[in-house]
Amino acid sequence: MSLAREVESLLYRQSEYLDSKAWDQYIDLFAEDGLYWMPPAPHYTTWEGQPSIFIEDRDLMTVRARRVMHPRAWSQQAEWTTNHVVSNVLIERTDDNEVHVRSRFHMMELRRDEIRHFGGMYRHDLRRTSDGLKIRLQRVDLFNSQAPYDYVLQVWV
Amino acid sequence: MPNAGKLVEPDRVHRLCYTDTELFELELERIFKKTWVYAGHESQVPKSGDYWTFDIARQPMVLLRDANGKVGVFFNRCPHRGAKLCTLQGGNIGKEIRCSYHGWRFDLDGCLIAIPHDQGYEGTRLSKSDPAYSMAPAPRMASYRGFIFASLAKDGPSLVEWLGPAKVGFDDMCDRAPEGEVEVVPNCYRVIQRSNWKLFLENQMDVSHPMVVHESTGRAALDVENDIFKRTGNRPLHYHMLSAFTWPTSKWNELLLTRNYPQGHSVLGGYMALRPEDPDTLEYERLLAERVGEKRKEEILSTNIHHVIYYPVVSVQPPLQQLRAVRPISVDKTLSEIWHFRLKGAPEAIYRRALWYYNLVNSPATMVNADDLENWNRIQRALQAETPEWLSLHRNHGSDIVEGDVVSTREGLSEAPLRNQFRAWKAYMTQGAGA
Numbered sequence: 001m002s003l004a005r006e007v008e009s010l011l012y013r014q015s016e017y018l019d020s021k022a023w024d025q026y027i028d029l030f031a032e033d034g035l036y037w038m039p040p041a042p043h044y045t046t047w048e049g050q051p052s053i054f055i056e057d058r059d060l061m062t063v064r065a066r067r068v069m070h071p072r073a074w075s076q077q078a079e080w081t082t083n084h085v086v087s088n089v090l091i092e093r094t095d096d097n098e099v100h101v102r103s104r105f106h107m108m109e110l111r112r113d114e115i116r117h118f119g120g121m122y123r124h125d126l127r128r129t130s131d132g133l134k135i136r137l138q139r140v141d142l143f144n145s146q147a148p149y150d151y152v153l154q155v156w157v
Numbered sequence: 158m159p160n161a162g163k164l165v166e167p168d169r170v171h172r173l174c175y176t177d178t179e180l181f182e183l184e185l186e187r188i189f190k191k192t193w194v195y196a197g198h199e200s201q202v203p204k205s206g207d208y209w210t211f212d213i214a215r216q217p218m219v220l221l222r223d224a225n226g227k228v229g230v231f232f233n234r235c236p237h238r239g240a241k242l243c244t245l246q247g248g249n250i251g252k253e254i255r256c257s258y259h260g261w262r263f264d265l266d267g268c269l270i271a272i273p274h275d276q277g278y279e280g281t282r283l284s285k286s287d288p289a290y291s292m293a294p295a296p297r298m299a300s301y302r303g304f305i306f307a308s309l310a311k312d313g314p315s316l317v318e319w320l321g322p323a324k325v326g327f328d329d330m331c332d333r334a335p336e337g338e339v340e341v342v343p344n345c346y347r348v349i350q351r352s353n354w355k356l357f358l359e360n361q362m363d364v365s366h367p368m369v370v371h372e373s374t375g376r377a378a379l380d381v382e383n384d385i386f387k388r389t390g391n392r393p394l395h396y397h398m399l400s401a402f403t404w405p406t407s408k409w410n411e412l413l414l415t416r417n418y419p420q421g422h423s424v425l426g427g428y429m430a431l432r433p434e435d436p437d438t439l440e441y442e443r444l445l446a447e448r449v450g451e452k453r454k455e456e457i458l459s460t461n462i463h464h465v466i467y468y469p470v471v472s473v474q475p476p477l478q479q480l481r482a483v484r485p486i487s488v489d490k491t492l493s494e495i496w497h498f499r500l501k502g503a504p505e506a507i508y509r510r511a512l513w514y515y516n517l518v519n520s521p522a523t524m525v526n527a528d529d530l531e532n533w534n535r536i537q538r539a540l541q542a543e544t545p546e547w548l549s550l551h552r553n554h555g556s557d558i559v560e561g562d563v564v565s566t567r568e569g570l571s572e573a574p575l576r577n578q579f580r581a582w583k584a585y586m587t588q589g590a591g592a
């Protein structure tokens with residue numbers, strides 16, 4: 001499989017896992033030391049010592065996954081589904097160990113009777129492992145990250 | 158319009174307090190246009206020309222620093238034809254303010270500098286030296302330890318009088334800084350709830366909700382915290398911010414006592430173990446003692462507060478340096494502005510510890526407030542049901558400790574803070590009579 005195909009396959013699987021609420025498979029896309037990071041605005045260059053909308057390692061992702069699967073996670077009782085589309089996939093650079101990928105996404109979210117939209121850019125720093133590509137860092141820049149949130153985000157975008 | 162005075166009884170409150178649109182308009186008149194409203198922190202506008210926009214009772218205002226370093230609060234519109242002057246959420250406006258519609262120019266202290274093509278005003282009632290043609294300042298503005306408030310009422314209690322003994326919230330936050338003051342972390346999250354503003358303020362002081370509303374997050378965090386402990390022998394402090402929700406109700410009842418003041422303010426006792434004995438904390442304590450002495454340091458660090466509500470406008474968590482300002486938009490829509498502050502002179506590690514709370518609990522991806530918001534939205538929707546008419550505030554009514562006009566709780570689960578907020582609400586709403 002070409003590198004481009006391999007990268008796209010990972011991005012598409014990630015979207016599918018989110019939309020089908022396959023949280024364990026989603027978390028398994030990340031390397032053991034992998035991080036999911038959503039900064040408050042595009043100008044942030046690091047999450048360390050800075051506010052973050054999300055900054056989660058696999059342990060914190062597991063908290064989030066277990067929380068939303070809990071029978072008394074009240075916010076989850078409303079009908080709630082998402083639909084992700086990922087596109088504009090560009091491999092920015094590669095080296096021996098890593099592949100750096102940029103893409104655009106659009107997420108529609110249905111909550112009760114209302115639809116919200118989130119869009120923006122993913123940056124995946126992918127590590128080559130014996131188990132295929134794993135996410136070392138996924139940076140998510142919402143294009144509407146500074147707009148008011150009508151309700152909040154419940155899982156990863 | 159419903160009679161506001163008849164909607165509040167000592168132990169129950171009528172559903173219309175949360176749902177009636179005319180009553181909401183009256184709240185803007187009688188509460189939000191009378192009280193002190195949080196504008197921002199001085200460090201939010203550090204340089205000449207820096208500004209931050211916000212609303213008081215839906216009216217656009219701007220906090221602005223002038224060339225002499227003085228901060229002012231103004232109505233954010235041009236006195237000519239009404240265009241908004243500072244149009245971003247915040248930023249730097251430069252050396253002067255120029256209206257985008259006809260080019261009127263104002264100094265950073267709000268004074269009119271010039272009208273372009275300045276002809277045709279001779280013999281009219283417009284005079285450039287008349288303050289009516291400068292940016293109108295808020296009738297009152299005051300700062301307490303760097304936290305700036307404004308009021309649309311010319312008269313009323315001073316800011317310090319209004320804060321009353323609850324000022325301990327701002328004191329506790331600032332005193333914990335070795336330099337005695339805090340500075341803002343320059344990021345504001347804005348979250349909208351589809352519910353009445355009162356639900357936000359009540360919830361912060363409602364000690365019988367956390368173990369029910371946040372059970373899912375508390376349980377999930379404790380499970381993972383235990384896994385980490387097995388793996389590493391360590392319990393990261395930030396997991397405790399979430400796993401504390403698994404405590405038995407008896408513990409909440411014992412620890413989370415409140416003091417409630419006639420302005421509607423409440424002080425809620427602390428419960429999280431925020432004074433561990435790790436090297437970072439010990440270094441911080443040493444720095445603090447160096448500045449204020451050992452005895453004063455102990456006084457400061459033994460102050461144990463989780464939350465302070467300044468009714469009806471702002472909620473502060475002093476030991477975690479978080480602040481949420483409440484901006485009512487309509488009867489069923491409320492905006493909160495969420496801020497984090499840094500203790501000046503404290504080690505970076507202490508800031509980063511409190512930052513976890515901002516990230517995990519107060520960010521727009523919160524695993525905690527998500528279920529609060531869901532519940533408030535459910536309440537707002539369900540209160541359209543006309544039966545039953547009254548909401549219960551009975552828990553421990555009659556068994557709290559009353560000293561003058563201050564009510565303290567013996568039981569954490571007492572609904573005293575909610576009764577107290579409505580005591581203040583009724584006092585505001587029945588002033589000006591006839592309603």
